[in-house]
Amino acid sequence: MVLPCLDEAEALPWVLRRVPPGWRALVVDNGSTDGSPRIARALGATVLHEPRRGFGAACHAGLTAATADIVCFCDCDASLDPALLVPFVREVLAGEADLVLGRRRPVRRGTWPAHARAGNLALTRLLRRRTGLRLHDLGPLRAARRTDLLALGLTDRRSGYPLQMVVRAADAGWRVTEHDVPYLPRSGASKVTGTWRGTWQAVRDMSRVLAEPPATERAVR
Numbered sequence: 381m382v383l384p385c386l387d388e389a390e391a392l393p394w395v396l397r398r399v400p401p402g403w404r405a406l407v408v409d410n411g412s413t414d415g416s417p418r419i420a421r422a423l424g425a426t427v428l429h430e431p432r433r434g435f436g437a438a439c440h441a442g443l444t445a446a447t448a449d450i451v452c453f454c455d456c457d458a459s460l461d462p463a464l465l466v467p468f469v470r471e472v473l474a475g476e477a478d479l480v481l482g483r484r485r486p487v488r489r490g491t492w493p494a495h496a497r498a499g500n501l502a503l504t505r506l507l508r509r510r511t512g513l514r515l516h517d518l519g520p521l522r523a524a525r526r527t528d529l530l531a532l533g534l535t536d537r538r539s540g541y542p543l544q545m546v547v548r549a550a551d552a553g554w555r556v557t558e559h560d561v562p563y564l565p566r567s568g569a570s571k572v573t574g575t576w577r578g579t580w581q582a583v584r585d586m587s588r589v590l591a592e593p594p595a596t597e598r599a600v601r
Contacts, residue, residue: 381399381403381404381405381406381451381452381453381454381462381465382406382408382439382442382443382446382451382452382453382454383395383405383406383407383408383425383442383453383454383455383456383462384408384410384435384438384439384442384453384455384456385407385408385409385410385412385416385417385420385438385456386409386410386411386412386416386438387412387413387414387416388412388414388416388456388457388458388567389412389414389415389416389419390458390567391456391457391458391566391567392407392416392419392420392423392456393419393423394458394567395454395456395457395458395462396420396423396424396425397423398461398462398463399462399463400462400463400465400466403452404426404446404447404448405420405424405425405426405462406425406426406428406442406445406446407420407425407426407427407428407456408427408428408429408430408438408439408441408442408445409427409428409429409430409438410430410433410434410435410437410438411431411433417429428441428442428445432537434537434538434539434541435538435539435541435542436534436536436537436538436539436540436541436542436544437537437538439453439541439542440534440537440541443526443529443530444530446526448526449525449526449527450469450472450473450523450524450525450526451523451524451525451526451529452465452468452469452521452522452523453520453521453522453523453542454520454521455520455521455566457566457567458564458566458567459491459563459564459565459566459567460482460484460519460520460521460561460563460564461561461562461564464482464521464561464562465521465523467559468480468482468521468522468523468559469523471523471557472523472524472525476555476557477555477556477557478524478525478528478549478554478555478556479522479523479524479545479546479549479554479555479556479557480522480523480524480556480557480558480559481515481517481518481519481521481522481546481556481557481558481559482517482519482520482521482522482558482559482560482561483515483516483517483519483558483559483560483561484517484519484521484561484563485560485561485562485563486563487562487563487564487565488565491563491564491565491566492563499582499583500517500518503518503543503586504516504517504518506590507543507546507547507590510547510590511546511547511550511551512550513546513550513556515546515556515558516558517558518542518543518546519542519561519563520542521561522542522545524549528554529545531552532545532548532549532552533548534548536585536588536589538581538582538585539581539582539585539586540582540585540586540588540589543586543589543590544589544592547589547590547592551594
């Protein structure tokens with residue numbers, strides 16, 4: 381399980397306690413200054429350091445370092461329960477899906493800011509137009525086979541990484557499924573939607589991903 385991390389000392393104990401037994405937790409530290417790596421290591425996680433800042437950089441470092449057949453991703457801010465990934469993995473193992481995503485369902489008002497929800501809705505509509513996938517969310521909780529993910533040749537290293545994964549999976553003909561998951565109040569401030577700068581950067585990164593031509597067109601350029 382890949383857990384990208386940037387200053388999540390408060391949330392890490394809860395998150396790592398919820399990792400299913402027998403699973404390897406890869407906490408990819410992206411420049412924390414609050415002692416997150418030390419806490420993660422003390423709680424039994426494998427800690428990697430990714431010096432290049434960016435959500436995608438941390439996720440991809442974890443993906444390349446993973447050794448399991450199936451790799452899962454989960455935020456490290458206690459907004460999502462890692463244990464919810466167990467049925468996702470079963471679905472991939474059974475051959476019923478190639479990529480399984482969690483559709484975030486806020487447990488109470490205020491958990492998911494209105495501007496973030498609106499941006500997510502607009503993004504899924506653009507994704508549907510680009511790929512035909514009828515998804516409702518592009519949340520971070522997901523599972524797929526490691527070798528297949530690496531074969532997608534993901535290049536975004538910032539906020540566009542999760543979207544690029546779905547776009548390229550759709551271009552490759554993957555079966556993508558989506559399941560509701562409870563979305564809890566996160567611990568601390570969001571590094572993306574919590575600031576205007578982060579929101580703008582995410583919009584810019586994702587717009588660039590949506591403008592990518594399909595794989596067949598990229599291959600002949």
